[in-house]
Amino acid sequence: MTTITSPAGRLRWTFADGLTLIGRELSRLRQEPEQIIAALLFPVIMVVLFGYVFGSAIQVPGGGDYREFLMPGLFAMVTFTSVQGVMGRMAADASLGVMDRFRSMPMARLAVPFGHTGADSVVGVPLLAAMAGTGLLVGWQPHRGLLHTVEAFLLLMLMRYALSWVGVYVGLVAKNEQMVTQLATLFLPVTMLSNAFVPTDGMPTWLRFLADWNPVSALTAASRELFGNPGMAASGHNAWPMEHPVAAVLLWSAALLVVLAPLSLRAYSRRGR
């Protein structure tokens, strides 16, 4: 019941309100255990589907096990699911009028996007763990020691956080769950138009250009590099993100955050609609 006045108070309440909203997302999950199970099954299905069905027919450039090649791609894919999850929850809040209630309350403006992105990051950890666990079971493993392995996971989490702001912005602008459902169908084509599942070498030049500049590819390549998984040996890549994947992921993350966080805040507090 406190009116926010001083900048320090504002910051404190932004943090407190954000935490409350993270708690909200987590209690929602507790109400729907089947959602958690579905989310954790997703990695298993992906590994079986791609690792064994497609993998039986795909040659890894420079040799190596296809499932070792595949796992970084699946890490990238599961990271990108953040966009549609956050987007859907944002749009649901907007269409159900919950967003209007938040806006009419004496809450910190930043709290709602922070709550959604924060909760998504919290949820992202067990998802990544489930994916890694499944990978270990089918013969994938990191080869470059603890430090690089930790770096790889941190990089994935950073990108996940940045991507969740894409979800915030699109969800706020769309305000419509149906539209969001339609946008979500783009997920598979976008993640597949990359080096995640097959090497890009064999693609036609124009398609390969798109794939090499796709952030999914940068994230996959960065994971391959840091985990020491095969697929990096394929030389002749001249696209910059493929030569410097870790830097490319850092730049992508920074760019998404710098551009989308202010845009989202503007969309959230824009009044007069």
Next chain:
Amino acid sequence: MTDPIVVAEGLHKSFGDTHALRGLDLSVNRGTVCGVLGPNGAGKTTAIRIFATLSDPDAGHARVAGHDVVREADKVRARIGLAGQYAAVDEKLTGRSNLQMFGRLYHLSRVEARRRADELLERFGLTEAADRPVAGYSGGMRRRLDLITCLIQRPEVLFLDEPTTGLDPRSRGEIWDSVRELVGSGTTVLLTTQYLDEADQLANDIVVIDHGQVIATGTPDELKATIGEQLQVVLEDRTALGPAATVLNDLAGTDPTTSGDDQLSVALPGGRFKLADIVRELDRAGVNAADVRLRRPTLDEVFLRLTDQKEPVG
């Protein structure tokens, strides 16, 4: 004694080519219920959204609980509650967790938020359903939960935008009881509604809006008095239709409308005629009436008359 707690002066708001508000003036006294009536698209919701700081006016200004809705939005937000046309609660959470979450967002401590949630659930009869997810609630229960969510911070002014639209009569009655209880405890309520009996039941003052402007204000009784009374005559014998019509025309100064072939009705200026005089006049003209009724208009009739004058229905 007037002590306005919601004041609007010359509010204008357009969405593209649509002028939702064109110079709306409004004043609501503390501790009263003000019912805002108007046809769809009259600007009711736009006005509420401006008062609740969700929308800024293009021109004019509004003060709620002593603070400007644009410049001091945070102060206004700390003093109001808003329940919209949709139940703005989290469907996936239980009623209790919704209240606790919103309590935390109103910056109550964890303990206080829990206590306030229990207290409100108890007071508004939702204790039994409190631990079920809202998705399984009936429409009426959802609205009630939505309403009590607004009460967490004990608002000075409560804005209710069509609080009972789409509810069955019993649930409406329950919401009405809740609103009456709130007003009893001192909260000022500004409510929009399309149900005129709702305004009649709840509101001390009524503001009729059409095309973004106020076209009438007053208590329900005052508004009813403006369109006078309705005289209805049912004849025993339809051959008397002509003479009866002449009598009614003499009284009212306008031609009566006939329905069926034995009923006549006409509007009379309020309070000028007594039933006995009318019966005597009919008698003198040799008209045998089976039924003569002098009826006060309903608020519906007032509303239709007022909104008709502004622009023909079409």
